[in-house]
Amino acid sequence: MEMTSRFSNFDSEVDGKNCDGLVNHNGETMEIRVPLSPSVKRLCPIEGGNLYRLRDRKFLLEDKKRLCSWALGTAVLGIMLMILHAELCPVVYQPGSVYALSINGLISFSTGCLLILIIAFHYKDIRLFISDHNQVDWRIAMTSNRVLGISLELIVCAIHPVATYLRPDMGNRLGEKSDGNSSAPLCLSSSHKEVMLDVELLLSALMFLRLYLVHRAVLLHSKVLLSASYRSIGSLNNINFTFRFVLKLLMNQYPARTLLVFIMFFWLSASWMLRLCERQEQVETGGMGTALWLIAITFLTVGYGDVSPHTSCGKVVCLFTGVMGVACTAMLVAVMTKKLALNKGEKHVHFFMMDIQISKRIRHAAANVLRECWLLHRTTQEKENSGEVRHHQRCLLEAICVFRHLRLKRRKLRDFASEMVDLSKMQMIMCDLSANWNSSYHELEQRIISMEQKLDELSRSFQSTSELLAQALHHSRQDHR
Numbered sequence: 001m002e003m004t005s006r007f008s009n010f011d012s013e014v015d016g017k018n019c020d021g022l023v024n025h026n027g028e029t030m031e032i033r034v035p036l037s038p039s040v041k042r043l044c045p046i047e048g049g050n051l052y053r054l055r056d057r058k059f060l061l062e063d064k065k066r067l068c069s070w071a072l073g074t075a076v077l078g079i080m081l082m083i084l085h086a087e088l089c090p091v092v093y094q095p096g097s098v099y100a101l102s103i104n105g106l107i108s109f110s111t112g113c114l115l116i117l118i119i120a121f122h123y124k125d126i127r128l129f130i131s132d133h134n135q136v137d138w139r140i141a142m143t144s145n146r147v148l149g150i151s152l153e154l155i156v157c158a159i160h161p162v163a164t165y166l167r168p169d170m171g172n173r174l175g176e177k178s179d180g181n182s183s184a185p186l187c188l189s190s191s192h193k194e195v196m197l198d199v200e201l202l203l204s205a206l207m208f209l210r211l212y213l214v215h216r217a218v219l220l221h222s223k224v225l226l227s228a229s230y231r232s233i234g235s236l237n238n239i240n241f242t243f244r245f246v247l248k249l250l251m252n253q254y255p256a257r258t259l260l261v262f263i264m265f266f267w268l269s270a271s272w273m274l275r276l277c278e279r280q281e282q283v284e285t286g287g288m289g290t291a292l293w294l295i296a297i298t299f300l301t302v303g304y305g306d307v308s309p310h311t312s313c314g315k316v317v318c319l320f321t322g323v324m325g326v327a328c329t330a331m332l333v334a335v336m337t338k339k340l341a342l343n344k345g346e347k348h349v350h351f352f353m354m355d356i357q358i359s360k361r362i363r364h365a366a367a368n369v370l371r372e373c374w375l376l377h378r379t380t381q382e383k384e385n386s387g388e389v390r391h392h393q394r395c396l397l398e399a400i401c402v403f404r405h406l407r408l409k410r411r412k413l414r415d416f417a418s419e420m421v422d423l424s425k426m427q428m429i430m431c432d433l434s435a436n437w438n439s440s441y442h443e444l445e446q447r448i449i450s451m452e453q454k455l456d457e458l459s460r461s462f463q464s465t466s467e468l469l470a471q472a473l474h475h476s477r478q479d480h481r
Helices: 050-088 098-133 144-158 170-178 194-220 228-236 243-253 255-281 288-299 312-340 344-382 386-418 423-480
Strands: 002-007 030-035
Touching: 050 098, 050 194, 098 144, 144 194, 194 243, 194 255, 194 312, 243 255, 255 288, 255 312, 288 312, 344 386
Parallel strands: none
Antiparallel strands: 002 030
């Protein structure tokens, strides 16, 4: 923003560093342009115009999606290497061998790559926040919740088994091999203390926490976030496109597929974690088949009691499995209820046919009431046996009760059907009614205007008639005189 001033007879020189304009020493009028806002150096290219910001926003979203995919792939790779190492170490190769160190090194390398990808993802997220809010300082985006979330993610992604690197006696590895200790339940040598077994077990199980990246990948790869129409309509209705919203859409569109994938994945992962927990005790639940059976009966809340976990870790896994089984059962019941429920058209057809059938039964019941009334009246008039009169009275009361019951049933059916009125249809009916009311109002207004005109004409005719009568009376009085 600049301000332009005009002066006359100005003889002093103008410093070119602070002002832009023409300097004339002949006393003529000149212009001096003074900038009111200091020039600020732009820190990043996303602070340009709206079109550049939209373009940069699109590129940043694509970068976030790509980084999230790589991070999820790296996390899954680390988990698979951990499972491979836990399964092969006691059987194929010995603890502390080159193969064990190589696989542990690959796990650590994948963990480092995962941490770098997480940092890069949040860097892109901060740039996207700056672009959306038109800010220039990245420290504005670093709120306490964001910093806490980033720190928690880095801690979760950094968890991996490190007991191999903490072994105190690397020189006694060959001697331990010769002592016949190769049947250790986990990939640890016998020189480790009991606490190292628990730490190795805990770190191996906690690596599954990296799968929180699945919900982020599902959100970033969903059509809801990538569609401009979804975002526009959602912003008008104050809808936040979070993972919860995307999960609701998936449960509405593909409920059976979503539940099946989740249940199968949870079943396999929980069974392997239970096997990992129970393997150190060398019990029957340490086998994969028994673990699959125990997780299945716990998930379905059956609990036959033939097998049970022996370790604290296994009990925690079974407890969590039972909770998830109850939640999945509730979702399955909701999905089945929705699938078995009638849609709007089917309900309209069903209630229409039910109403026709009840109307027929009501007519038959009314006819029975009239017949029983006539029979009772005829029996009473003929003065026959009193037992027959009581019989017809009893039949009349039963016919009246049936008639009332059918009328009540039809009333309930119509009340229930009236709750299913289509809102769009009601809106169209109300629009038609309002249009009819407007047309009727205009017609009434025209009629009122025409009546006012006629009343004006009548008033003028009455006035002229009164004047003529006055003149006639005046002439008659003169003639009489």
